[in-house]
Amino acid sequence: MALSEFSLQYVPQKAVKGQALADFLAHHPSLYNFGGNDIKIGMVETRNNYWTMYFDGSSTSSSTGAGIVIQSLHHDRWHFSLKLDFDCTNNQAEYKAIIIGLGIIHDLRVTRAFIFDDSELVINQLNGSFRCMSCTLAPYHMVASYLTEFFNGITFEHISRIHNTDADRFA
Template sequence: MKGQAIENFLAHHLGSDESIPEAVEIPVYEIKEPFWILKFDGFSTEGTVGAGVVIISPIGVKTSLSFNLDFPCTNNQAEYEALVIRLEILKDLEAKSVRLIGDSQLVLRQVFGEYKCTSLTFAPYFTSASQLADDFEEINFQYVPRHQNWEANELAQIAFGLRRLQGRTERDFTVP
Protein backbone atom coordinates (compact mmCIF):
# COMPACT_ATOMS: atom_id res chain seq x y z
CA MET A 1 0.00 0.00 0.00
CA LYS A 2 2.79 2.46 0.95
CA GLY A 3 4.77 1.55 -2.16
CA GLN A 4 1.76 2.24 -4.37
CA ALA A 5 1.25 5.65 -2.71
CA ILE A 6 4.85 6.63 -3.39
CA GLU A 7 4.55 5.45 -7.00
CA ASN A 8 1.37 7.47 -7.52
CA PHE A 9 2.92 10.54 -5.92
CA LEU A 10 5.99 10.38 -8.16
CA ALA A 11 3.90 9.76 -11.27
CA HIS A 12 1.81 12.89 -10.66
CA HIS A 13 4.62 15.16 -9.48
CA LEU A 14 7.38 14.53 -11.99
CA GLY A 15 8.13 17.57 -14.08
CA SER A 16 7.71 17.57 -17.81
CA ASP A 17 10.60 16.53 -20.05
CA GLU A 18 11.21 20.24 -20.72
CA SER A 19 12.21 20.84 -17.09
CA ILE A 20 15.07 18.34 -17.28
CA PRO A 21 18.17 20.09 -18.59
CA GLU A 22 19.92 18.39 -21.48
CA ALA A 23 23.41 19.42 -20.42
CA VAL A 24 24.73 20.50 -17.10
CA GLU A 25 27.78 22.72 -17.03
CA ILE A 26 30.11 21.83 -14.21
CA PRO A 27 32.91 24.31 -13.48
CA VAL A 28 36.42 22.89 -13.51
CA TYR A 29 39.03 24.38 -11.24
CA GLU A 30 42.75 23.94 -11.59
CA ILE A 31 44.29 23.01 -8.28
CA LYS A 32 47.83 24.29 -8.03
CA GLU A 33 50.30 22.61 -5.79
CA PRO A 34 50.50 24.56 -2.56
CA PHE A 35 53.71 26.43 -1.86
CA TRP A 36 56.56 25.20 0.24
CA ILE A 37 57.66 28.13 2.38
CA LEU A 38 61.33 28.79 3.02
CA LYS A 39 62.34 31.38 5.62
CA PHE A 40 66.07 31.98 5.78
CA ASP A 41 68.62 34.20 7.48
CA GLY A 42 72.37 34.42 7.82
CA PHE A 43 74.40 35.93 10.64
CA SER A 44 78.08 36.81 10.55
CA THR A 45 80.65 38.37 12.84
CA GLU A 46 84.41 38.39 12.76
CA GLY A 47 84.78 34.94 14.31
CA THR A 48 81.65 32.92 13.53
CA VAL A 49 79.02 32.57 10.85
CA GLY A 50 75.58 31.04 11.29
CA ALA A 51 72.68 30.27 9.01
CA GLY A 52 69.11 29.52 10.01
CA VAL A 53 66.19 28.26 8.02
CA VAL A 54 62.58 27.30 8.53
CA ILE A 55 60.94 25.05 5.91
CA ILE A 56 57.17 24.69 5.99
CA SER A 57 55.64 21.97 3.82
CA PRO A 58 52.37 22.50 1.93
CA ILE A 59 50.54 20.60 4.68
CA GLY A 60 52.08 22.75 7.42
CA VAL A 61 54.91 20.55 8.71
CA LYS A 62 57.64 22.86 9.99
CA THR A 63 61.33 21.98 10.02
CA SER A 64 63.84 24.32 11.69
CA LEU A 65 67.56 24.06 11.01
CA SER A 66 70.66 25.87 12.29
CA PHE A 67 74.05 25.66 10.62
CA ASN A 68 77.42 26.89 11.74
CA LEU A 69 79.43 27.78 8.64
CA ASP A 70 83.06 26.95 9.23
CA PHE A 71 84.56 29.58 6.96
CA PRO A 72 84.70 33.36 7.17
CA CYS A 73 82.15 35.30 5.14
CA THR A 74 80.04 38.45 5.20
CA ASN A 75 76.41 38.70 6.30
CA ASN A 76 75.25 38.67 2.67
CA GLN A 77 77.36 35.62 1.89
CA ALA A 78 75.83 33.90 4.93
CA GLU A 79 72.36 34.84 3.60
CA TYR A 80 73.24 33.35 0.21
CA GLU A 81 74.61 30.20 1.90
CA ALA A 82 71.35 29.77 3.82
CA LEU A 83 69.33 30.25 0.63
CA VAL A 84 71.37 27.98 -1.64
CA ILE A 85 71.59 25.05 0.78
CA ARG A 86 67.86 25.21 1.51
CA LEU A 87 66.90 25.42 -2.15
CA GLU A 88 68.94 22.25 -2.64
CA ILE A 89 66.95 20.59 0.16
CA LEU A 90 63.63 21.63 -1.41
CA LYS A 91 64.81 20.37 -4.80
CA ASP A 92 65.65 17.01 -3.21
CA LEU A 93 62.16 16.98 -1.65
CA GLU A 94 60.77 17.48 -5.18
CA ALA A 95 59.01 20.71 -4.28
CA LYS A 96 57.50 22.43 -7.30
CA SER A 97 56.21 25.71 -5.87
CA VAL A 98 58.31 27.69 -3.41
CA ARG A 99 57.86 30.98 -1.57
CA LEU A 100 61.09 32.45 -0.19
CA ILE A 101 60.85 34.74 2.81
CA GLY A 102 63.92 36.63 3.93
CA ASP A 103 65.17 39.89 5.33
CA SER A 104 67.98 40.46 2.83
CA GLN A 105 66.71 42.70 0.06
CA LEU A 106 70.05 42.45 -1.71
CA VAL A 107 70.04 38.66 -1.96
CA LEU A 108 66.35 38.32 -2.86
CA ARG A 109 66.37 41.08 -5.44
CA GLN A 110 69.59 39.83 -7.06
CA VAL A 111 68.24 36.28 -7.41
CA PHE A 112 65.00 37.54 -8.94
CA GLY A 113 66.71 39.94 -11.33
CA GLU A 114 65.67 43.26 -9.83
CA TYR A 115 69.27 44.06 -8.87
CA LYS A 116 72.38 43.16 -10.83
CA CYS A 117 75.02 41.07 -9.17
CA THR A 118 78.25 42.96 -9.84
CA SER A 119 80.29 41.61 -6.92
CA LEU A 120 82.84 38.92 -7.71
CA THR A 121 82.42 37.76 -4.11
CA PHE A 122 78.68 37.13 -4.57
CA ALA A 123 78.85 35.82 -8.16
CA PRO A 124 79.21 32.10 -7.29
CA TYR A 125 76.35 32.32 -4.77
CA PHE A 126 74.18 34.28 -7.19
CA THR A 127 74.81 31.77 -9.99
CA SER A 128 74.01 28.77 -7.76
CA ALA A 129 70.84 30.37 -6.34
CA SER A 130 69.63 31.47 -9.79
CA GLN A 131 70.21 28.02 -11.31
CA LEU A 132 68.41 26.33 -8.43
CA ALA A 133 65.51 28.80 -8.67
CA ASP A 134 65.10 27.81 -12.34
CA ASP A 135 64.46 24.18 -11.26
CA PHE A 136 61.12 25.06 -9.66
CA GLU A 137 57.88 25.43 -11.59
CA GLU A 138 56.87 28.44 -9.53
CA ILE A 139 59.02 30.47 -7.19
CA ASN A 140 58.47 33.87 -5.65
CA PHE A 141 59.87 35.88 -2.82
CA GLN A 142 58.72 38.08 -0.02
CA TYR A 143 61.00 40.55 1.70
CA VAL A 144 60.19 41.04 5.38
CA PRO A 145 61.90 43.20 7.99
CA ARG A 146 64.19 41.31 10.38
CA HIS A 147 61.67 41.40 13.25
CA GLN A 148 59.14 39.55 11.05
CA ASN A 149 61.76 36.94 10.13
CA TRP A 150 62.45 36.19 13.78
CA GLU A 151 62.34 32.37 13.52
CA ALA A 152 65.09 32.13 10.91
CA ASN A 153 67.01 34.94 12.62
CA GLU A 154 66.99 33.14 15.97
CA LEU A 155 68.11 29.91 14.31
CA ALA A 156 71.00 31.73 12.66
CA GLN A 157 71.97 33.19 16.03
CA ILE A 158 71.77 29.76 17.65
CA ALA A 159 74.10 28.47 14.95
CA PHE A 160 76.30 31.50 15.63
CA GLY A 161 76.53 30.33 19.25
CA LEU A 162 77.85 26.94 18.18
CA ARG A 163 81.60 26.58 18.17
CA ARG A 164 84.08 23.78 17.72
CA LEU A 165 86.12 22.82 20.76
CA GLN A 166 88.41 19.78 20.50
CA GLY A 167 86.16 18.12 17.93
CA ARG A 168 82.93 18.71 19.86
CA THR A 169 80.15 21.16 19.17
CA GLU A 170 78.96 23.17 22.14
CA ARG A 171 76.45 25.94 22.53
CA ASP A 172 77.20 29.21 24.27
CA PHE A 173 74.14 30.66 25.93
CA THR A 174 73.95 33.47 28.40
CA VAL A 175 71.42 32.85 31.12
CA PRO A 176 70.01 36.01 32.71
Protein backbone atom coordinates in the same frame (compact mmCIF):
# COMPACT_ATOMS: atom_id res chain seq x y z
CA MET B 1 96.09 3.66 -18.41
CA ALA B 2 97.42 2.11 -15.20
CA LEU B 3 94.61 -0.44 -15.17
CA SER B 4 94.92 -1.37 -18.87
CA GLU B 5 97.27 -4.25 -18.06
CA PHE B 6 94.40 -6.01 -16.29
CA SER B 7 91.51 -7.58 -18.17
CA LEU B 8 88.61 -5.74 -16.59
CA GLN B 9 85.05 -6.19 -17.75
CA TYR B 10 82.20 -3.81 -16.91
CA VAL B 11 78.99 -5.50 -15.78
CA PRO B 12 76.01 -3.20 -15.08
CA GLN B 13 74.29 -3.67 -11.73
CA LYS B 14 70.96 -5.46 -11.85
CA ALA B 15 68.06 -3.18 -10.95
CA VAL B 16 66.03 -3.87 -7.86
CA LYS B 17 62.43 -4.41 -8.99
CA GLY B 18 60.96 -1.84 -6.62
CA GLN B 19 63.50 0.79 -7.61
CA ALA B 20 62.98 0.08 -11.32
CA LEU B 21 59.24 0.64 -10.89
CA ALA B 22 59.85 3.87 -8.95
CA ASP B 23 62.29 5.10 -11.62
CA PHE B 24 59.81 4.27 -14.38
CA LEU B 25 56.97 6.13 -12.65
CA ALA B 26 59.21 9.13 -11.96
CA HIS B 27 60.27 9.40 -15.61
CA HIS B 28 56.81 8.68 -17.07
CA PRO B 29 54.18 10.75 -15.28
CA SER B 30 50.58 9.83 -15.91
CA LEU B 31 48.68 11.76 -18.57
CA TYR B 32 45.54 11.08 -16.58
CA ASN B 33 44.85 12.81 -13.31
CA PHE B 34 44.11 9.83 -11.09
CA GLY B 35 43.20 10.92 -7.57
CA GLY B 36 44.40 14.50 -7.80
CA ASN B 37 47.91 15.86 -7.89
CA ASP B 38 49.04 14.57 -4.51
CA ILE B 39 52.24 12.57 -4.44
CA LYS B 40 53.41 10.89 -1.24
CA ILE B 41 57.12 10.39 -0.86
CA GLY B 42 58.04 8.88 2.45
CA MET B 43 56.65 11.21 5.09
CA VAL B 44 56.50 14.24 2.80
CA GLU B 45 53.45 15.11 0.74
CA THR B 46 53.72 17.60 -2.09
CA ARG B 47 50.95 19.25 -4.08
CA ASN B 48 50.81 21.67 -6.94
CA ASN B 49 50.83 24.53 -4.47
CA TYR B 50 53.40 26.61 -2.65
CA TRP B 51 55.53 25.67 0.34
CA THR B 52 57.22 28.44 2.31
CA MET B 53 60.82 28.85 3.30
CA TYR B 54 62.39 31.47 5.54
CA PHE B 55 66.14 31.81 5.61
CA ASP B 56 68.77 33.99 7.20
CA GLY B 57 72.55 34.13 7.33
CA SER B 58 74.69 35.72 9.99
CA SER B 59 78.38 36.47 10.14
CA THR B 60 80.20 37.78 13.19
CA SER B 61 83.86 37.95 14.12
CA SER B 62 83.54 34.71 16.11
CA SER B 63 81.09 32.60 14.07
CA THR B 64 79.12 32.30 10.86
CA GLY B 65 75.80 30.50 10.56
CA ALA B 66 72.69 29.90 8.50
CA GLY B 67 69.13 29.41 9.67
CA ILE B 68 66.40 27.87 7.54
CA VAL B 69 62.73 27.26 8.34
CA ILE B 70 60.66 25.24 5.87
CA GLN B 71 56.89 24.97 6.16
CA SER B 72 54.79 22.46 4.23
CA LEU B 73 51.26 22.97 2.98
CA HIS B 74 49.96 21.29 6.14
CA HIS B 75 51.96 23.70 8.32
CA ASP B 76 54.54 21.09 9.33
CA ARG B 77 57.77 22.94 10.06
CA TRP B 78 61.41 21.91 9.82
CA HIS B 79 64.12 24.05 11.39
CA PHE B 80 67.75 23.93 10.32
CA SER B 81 70.65 25.61 12.04
CA LEU B 82 74.03 25.34 10.35
CA LYS B 83 77.44 26.57 11.38
CA LEU B 84 79.53 27.59 8.40
CA ASP B 85 83.19 26.67 8.73
CA PHE B 86 84.62 29.55 6.69
CA ASP B 87 84.85 33.29 7.12
CA CYS B 88 82.47 35.30 4.99
CA THR B 89 80.40 38.45 4.91
CA ASN B 90 76.76 38.68 5.99
CA ASN B 91 75.60 38.66 2.37
CA GLN B 92 77.68 35.58 1.58
CA ALA B 93 76.14 33.85 4.62
CA GLU B 94 72.68 34.85 3.34
CA TYR B 95 73.44 33.32 -0.06
CA LYS B 96 74.84 30.17 1.54
CA ALA B 97 71.61 29.84 3.55
CA ILE B 98 69.43 30.16 0.43
CA ILE B 99 71.59 27.69 -1.49
CA ILE B 100 71.30 25.10 1.29
CA GLY B 101 67.57 25.79 1.67
CA LEU B 102 66.91 25.41 -2.05
CA GLY B 103 68.81 22.12 -1.99
CA ILE B 104 66.67 20.86 0.89
CA ILE B 105 63.33 21.74 -0.66
CA HIS B 106 64.48 20.31 -3.99
CA ASP B 107 65.33 17.03 -2.22
CA LEU B 108 61.84 17.10 -0.68
CA ARG B 109 60.45 17.20 -4.24
CA VAL B 110 58.87 20.61 -3.72
CA THR B 111 57.98 22.21 -7.05
CA ARG B 112 56.61 25.56 -5.90
CA ALA B 113 57.81 27.72 -3.04
CA PHE B 114 57.59 31.18 -1.52
CA ILE B 115 61.03 32.18 -0.23
CA PHE B 116 61.25 34.90 2.43
CA ASP B 117 64.25 36.76 3.83
CA ASP B 118 65.05 40.07 5.47
CA SER B 119 68.04 40.84 3.21
CA GLU B 120 66.77 43.29 0.64
CA LEU B 121 69.97 43.00 -1.41
CA VAL B 122 69.90 39.20 -1.77
CA ILE B 123 66.16 39.00 -2.46
CA ASN B 124 66.25 41.77 -5.09
CA GLN B 125 69.29 40.21 -6.76
CA LEU B 126 67.49 36.86 -6.98
CA ASN B 127 64.32 38.56 -8.26
CA GLY B 128 66.34 40.33 -10.91
CA SER B 129 65.48 43.81 -9.59
CA PHE B 130 69.14 44.39 -8.68
CA ARG B 131 72.16 43.25 -10.65
CA CYS B 132 74.81 41.31 -8.78
CA MET B 133 77.89 43.49 -9.24
CA SER B 134 80.04 42.12 -6.41
CA CYS B 135 82.74 39.66 -7.45
CA THR B 136 82.53 38.04 -3.99
CA LEU B 137 78.75 37.45 -4.30
CA ALA B 138 78.66 36.51 -7.99
CA PRO B 139 79.50 32.78 -7.51
CA TYR B 140 76.83 32.45 -4.82
CA HIS B 141 74.31 34.29 -6.99
CA MET B 142 75.06 32.01 -9.94
CA VAL B 143 74.54 28.83 -7.87
CA ALA B 144 71.32 30.13 -6.29
CA SER B 145 69.96 31.21 -9.70
CA TYR B 146 70.85 27.83 -11.16
CA LEU B 147 69.01 26.01 -8.36
CA THR B 148 65.84 28.04 -8.95
CA GLU B 149 65.57 26.53 -12.43
CA PHE B 150 64.59 23.19 -10.88
CA PHE B 151 61.28 24.61 -9.63
CA ASN B 152 58.05 25.20 -11.53
CA GLY B 153 57.17 28.22 -9.43
CA ILE B 154 59.39 30.10 -7.04
CA THR B 155 58.86 33.56 -5.60
CA PHE B 156 61.36 35.55 -3.57
CA GLU B 157 59.95 38.11 -1.19
CA HIS B 158 61.60 40.60 1.14
CA ILE B 159 60.14 40.72 4.64
CA SER B 160 61.02 42.78 7.68
CA ARG B 161 63.34 41.34 10.29
CA ILE B 162 60.51 40.97 12.81
CA HIS B 163 58.75 38.55 10.47
CA ASN B 164 61.91 36.46 10.05
CA THR B 165 62.70 35.86 13.72
CA ASP B 166 62.72 32.03 13.57
CA ALA B 167 65.30 31.83 10.78
CA ASP B 168 67.25 34.69 12.37
CA ARG B 169 67.36 32.87 15.71
CA PHE B 170 68.64 29.67 14.09
CA ALA B 171 71.29 31.57 12.12
